[in-house]
Amino acid sequence: MLIGKVVGTVVASQKDEKMEGMKFLVLKVVDAEGREGSSYVVAVDAMGAGLGELVLYATGSSARQTTITDKRPCDAVIMAIIDQWEVGGVVKYRKVTGEYQS
Amino acid sequence: MLIGKVVGTVVASQKDEKMEGMKFLVLKVVDAEGREGSSYVVAVDAMGAGLGELVLYATGSSARQTTITDKRPCDAVIMAIIDQWEVGGVVKYRKVTGEYQS
Amino acid sequence: MLIGKVVGTVVASQKDEKMEGMKFLVLKVVDAEGREGSSYVVAVDAMGAGLGELVLYATGSSARQTTITDKRPCDAVIMAIIDQWEVGGVVKYRKVTGEYQS
Amino acid sequence: MLIGKVVGTVVASQKDEKMEGMKFLVLKVVDAEGREGSSYVVAVDAMGAGLGELVLYATGSSARQTTITDKRPCDAVIMAIIDQWEVGGVVKYRKVTGEYQS
Amino acid sequence: MLIGKVVGTVVASQKDEKMEGMKFLVLKVVDAEGREGSSYVVAVDAMGAGLGELVLYATGSSARQTTITDKRPCDAVIMAIIDQWEVGGVVKYRKVTGEYQS
Numbered sequence: 374m375l376i377g378k379v380v381g382t383v384v385a386s387q388k389d390e391k392m393e394g395m396k397f398l399v400l401k402v403v404d405a406e407g408r409e410g411s412s413y414v415v416a417v418d419a420m421g422a423g424l425g426e427l428v429l430y431a432t433g434s435s436a437r438q439t440t441i442t443d444k445r446p447c448d449a450v451i452m453a454i455i456d457q458w459e460v461g462g463v464v465k466y467r468k469v470t471g472e473y474q475s
Numbered sequence: 476m477l478i479g480k481v482v483g484t485v486v487a488s489q490k491d492e493k494m495e496g497m498k499f500l501v502l503k504v505v506d507a508e509g510r511e512g513s514s515y516v517v518a519v520d521a522m523g524a525g526l527g528e529l530v531l532y533a534t535g536s537s538a539r540q541t542t543i544t545d546k547r548p549c550d551a552v553i554m555a556i557i558d559q560w561e562v563g564g565v566v567k568y569r570k571v572t573g574e575y576q577s
Numbered sequence: 578m579l580i581g582k583v584v585g586t587v588v589a590s591q592k593d594e595k596m597e598g599m600k601f602l603v604l605k606v607v608d609a610e611g612r613e614g615s616s617y618v619v620a621v622d623a624m625g626a627g628l629g630e631l632v633l634y635a636t637g638s639s640a641r642q643t644t645i646t647d648k649r650p651c652d653a654v655i656m657a658i659i660d661q662w663e664v665g666g667v668v669k670y671r672k673v674t675g676e677y678q679s
Numbered sequence: 680m681l682i683g684k685v686v687g688t689v690v691a692s693q694k695d696e697k698m699e700g701m702k703f704l705v706l707k708v709v710d711a712e713g714r715e716g717s718s719y720v721v722a723v724d725a726m727g728a729g730l731g732e733l734v735l736y737a738t739g740s741s742a743r744q745t746t747i748t749d750k751r752p753c754d755a756v757i758m759a760i761i762d763q764w765e766v767g768g769v770v771k772y773r774k775v776t777g778e779y780q781s
Numbered sequence: 782m783l784i785g786k787v788v789g790t791v792v793a794s795q796k797d798e799k800m801e802g803m804k805f806l807v808l809k810v811v812d813a814e815g816r817e818g819s820s821y822v823v824a825v826d827a828m829g830a831g832l833g834e835l836v837l838y839a840t841g842s843s844a845r846q847t848t849i850t851d852k853r854p855c856d857a858v859i860m861a862i863i864d865q866w867e868v869g870g871v872v873k874y875r876k877v878t879g880e881y882q883s
Contacts, residue, residue: 381562483664585868766789
């Protein structure tokens with residue numbers, strides 16, 4: 374999994390019938406230092422994530438292993454909302470504050 | 476999923492029998508700012524997408540989960556046509572105008 | 578799928594028993610402008626492609642969906658030979674001439 | 680597989696029900712010279728790995744082949760803890776010392 | 782598939798039970814000109830490859846299609862040992878000499 378920050382939405386009324394009701398969120402991929410890079414992914418939201426939250430997303434066939442994405446043409450899914458993220462004993466991010474710490 | 480812009484077509488009369496009738500579209504991969512980058516993908520069109528439209532495409536085994544691509548040697552499929560795309564509350568693209576907005 | 582140009586062959590007499598009889602071709606990956614880049618892939622040929630031809634190849638589990646690659650340790654397969662490739666209404670390549678056009 | 684160094688943890692109380700009880704570790708991807716690069720991955724720990732240890736991790740559908748990750752939305756798993764790593768007859772890393780050697 | 786050169790080994794006594802008895806080899810990824818790049822992969826050896834040999838390896842779910850890797854958490858497998866490799870009618874590598882030729 375990688376860490377993404379929810380930054381936006383994609384609306385698509387014409388979509389494969391198996392994707393009806395799916396919510397597409399735009400995630401900026403976050404690097405190991407907590408910086409948003411230039412790469413992004415559009416993921417199905419299986420968790421009810423909100424704008425600005427840090428999430429874990431899974432890609433490939435693993436993105437079809439949640440109940441809502443099972444057997445659907447979906448290659449990226451948000452499968453966890455991050456509470457806290459620590460590297461080397463130092464808290465990099467804590468959800469309650471919504472800010473990175475170093 | 477990633478966002479692609481439909482820019483062209485590939486015609487291939489000699490193809491695996493399971494690919495008969497599939498339409499191959501050339502997509503330029505669009506970055507998080509709405510810019511077309513240098514990378515591309517050739518995707519099967521499951522949606523009837525038109526030249527110039529922005530679409531979502533799925534890759535890998537997920538590209539075989541639409542009805543028309545089931546069990547076929549296809550690793551990229553257009554599974555949605557984008558109506559609107561928003562980042563940070565700002566509309567980046569709206570289909571009705573066909574133009575990026577910032 | 579991506580576009581590759583057939584540039585060479587790999588011979589391997591010692592191979593997994595499921596790969597017996599498979600023909601390995603070396604493909605240079607072609608970019609969206611029709612240029613051969615530095616990256617390559619070794620693909621199983623399911624189409625009888627010839628040296629110098631442009632082909633479509635599929636990767637990952639999708640590379641096992643042709644009849645000859647089914648259930649084999651193969652992660653790239655040529656599943657179509659390209660006749661013509663157009664971007665923005667302009668023909669980039671036509672098989673009969675074997676040359677790029679712009 | 681690639682080699683990763685365990686550098687941190689991710690805590691996520693809101694996660695897909697199939698991910699209950701999974702432990703998420705942050706791995707820095709280690710290059711062929713034993714250097715930590717800038718890329719990382721968040722992997723499920725199937726081995727009880729500790730901070731600072733070098734591990735092997737598998738990605739994609741292969742990450743779902745351990746007993747604890749079976750059929751779960753997990754695309755990276757630690758499936759081995761490295762004791763020793765040799766290149767060209769030279770020991771690059773030995774767990775007992777926890778240090779790289781060249 | 783890509784071409785790798787066998788350059789080393791990884792020893793891991795603590796590993797997922799499904800990986801018992803698997804031999805892990807370190808491969809340097811070889812580019813289209815026969816140069817070893819900086820990237821590597823750790824692959825299960827299904828062929829009895831030796832140090833210094835050039836091999837083909839398959840990744841992803843295809844790496845689980847050999848008899849010894851079936852249903853195991855393995856995302857890279859050596860499935861062929863290269864005898865000869867030709868590009869544009871020129872032999873790039875021949876196993877008997879163990880040297881690149883141009």
